[in-house]
Amino acid sequence: MMELGTARYLTPELLAEADSLREGLKDLPERAVRRRVSDYLDRARRHLGPIARAGVRELDDELVV
Numbered sequence: 001m002m003e004l005g006t007a008r009y010l011t012p013e014l015l016a017e018a019d020s021l022r023e024g025l026k027d028l029p030e031r032a033v034r035r036r037v038s039d040y041l042d043r044a045r046r047h048l049g050p051i052a053r054a055g056v057r058e059l060d061d062e063l064v065v
Contacts, residue, residue: 014044 010018018037025033 010041010045014041017044 018041021037021040022033025036028036
């Protein structure tokens with residue numbers, strides 16, 4: 001099970017993906033499942049979204065309009 005403090009930083013989409021991944025790994029030992037889900041969520045959180053990719057200048061331009 002995930003720590004509650006960590007869950008507040010996750011989107012509903014990431015939580016759903018983690019549940020799906022966990023279901024697919026149900027035959028592995030719990031320790032392995034936790035590690036794989038944790039690694040997946042770490043990679044997903046590091047993924048740059050559209051705002052981060054566009055940068056601050058692009059965001060400024062949209063806000064000024």
